[in-house]
Amino acid sequence: MEQFLSTIDDLEARIGKTPNLAKLKTIDHLDEGALTWLAASPLMMASFGGKEGIGVTFGAAAPGWVSGNSAELQIPAAMIDDPDMARTGVSFGSFFMIPLINELLRVNGRVIGNDGEVIHIAVQECYLHCGKALLRSKFWQTGSAVQSPTTLDQVFDSARFLALGTIDANGYADISPKGDPARAMVQLDTDMLWFADRPGNKRIDSFRNIVSQPHVAAIVMIPGSPYVARLVGTARISDDPVIRTRFAVQEKVPALVTAISDLSVELMQSDALVRAASWIATPVPPDVEPARITLAHLKLNNNLEAQQAAAAMSEPGFVEQKMQEDYKKNLY
Template sequence: MNDLVTDLDTLQGHVGKLPAPRDLKVIDYLDDNALRWLAAAPFMFAAVGDHGGIRVTAGGGETGFLRVTDPQSIQLPRSLLDDPGLAREGQGFGSLFLVPGIDETLRINGRVSSVSDGHIGVAVAECYLHCAKAFMRSGFWSATPIDGNVTADAAAFVAQSRFMALATIDKDGRADVSPKGDPAGALLKAHQEAVWYPDRPGNRRVDSFRNILTQPRIAAMAVIPGSLDVMLVTGVASVSTDETVRASFAVNEKTPKLVTRIEQTECILRRSEALSRARLWPAVQTATGLEPAEIFKAHIKLSRVRGAEAALARASVSIPGMMRKGLDHDYEKNLY
């Protein structure tokens, strides 16, 4: 198919270059900001996998439901995961931690270091904050609770979904969970015996795309905010420039530059006990001391990335109010 994107240079040509070094906001341990975030988070999306593929699940309970053993180690209670038997020692691990009412999310990636009867241990390799755009587009936190099952039909669930946690993994077993969000009907579509989703403006790290190019087996959890039902999707992904499909995902007269096709799909609808325990809706923002702009700034300063571009970026974010102003401008002008 001549619409397929199969190399990184072509991919980057479509989405644009990063304005700063790719890992500038990434640190390799849990700093005080991350610890406060985890203490306020009642819910997570998590993925584990290896060269054979990846699986995604959810975990949730009271705020601070996981245990931090040291700045580079966390323990997940298996009883609070929807799929407690999913992890194996040595697998890649990716996660996304949510704090009610805050559209940014904390991403923690690493390796499964241990699996016991009660806990899954994770060695932290990456920690960073993700931008708010997916949650803003989906209206995730403005949802009201939905009683009962939304639908028993997978196609109907696809049409109503507004948020998706996309799990990918590279050829070396490094896992990643990326948030995707859009209004209903603009997030996922069934077309040509495949499920499709669009690429929207984000942080331009293109982690998911990079992984798909080298290891195309993916997993995703689709969510209708307000509902406790989720849809698990697994399949083989490819990146496409298909004009017809891209046009079908246009929002506010803006057409995505790329779409992703998921073939050989398996879709499973089920109730998430983790969502039930976390009680995300109606969202009540009770966390204090979590200012995303300040966390972004702190992580940029703590990052081990060096060089002229990194130094310039650190100097820029050190200007009072500059990071907050930059985020507000980006969220307003580059949502689609």
């Protein structure tokens, strides 16, 4: 019988508290590095929601399709699969992807306007997310994956990536990337869809949100295919050892698994992913350096611990080296 966690204390007892350093990498605006990243990104995965619920959608166009300044992000409504989700006042969570780069730029905020042409987002959070989800999913290696699945079972069997949208008790939205090999990404068990927790950026925002407010939305996808499974449901977190063992990869069993019940699922083609395919093979822009952006965000934080960490990591190549070591040692 499944064992579900119901409190933050239960959660932290299993996986620990969020380290302060993970929080100190967050800034409340778009700095130069973030704007450079946005200018190079052809693909966005986003959540829109509030106390009434949440949805997940994709957006894509040629690099440069989104614009903004330090305080505001501007997104062309026509380039999003579901622009009607972006109602004025709802909360916004997103990550922006650059082909062949595994790190993600996270931008969270609130919709302050949508005139049908441009969606205006007031930026509240910006930070760089580690590349583990994309590495585990081999996101940029499309290979011989099922490109045109005709059933939900085909999507679930071949899926290697999941974008999970959650909201907290106050209606603030978040979207979290999840990546794993096929058949270890998601498993459908009777009326529940399960997926594993793996090492990541240690913020555990989605877990905290699920404990306080369990309504979630997600898109399950096969990298390289525009056909996805979009779903909404009720999420619960479990440490059941039998179910966790089913998700073992490289002989490493995840600490927690998540079940989504009360499922409403649809198979759909994402127009955004169709457009994004045109830019997947583009070379990495030379001025986009994830390690440099991470260090810059630390330096922008006036907290003493952040300043001390930034000083310690300022040696050329240090941050990049530590990131690669972490990916090698702590992928699972």
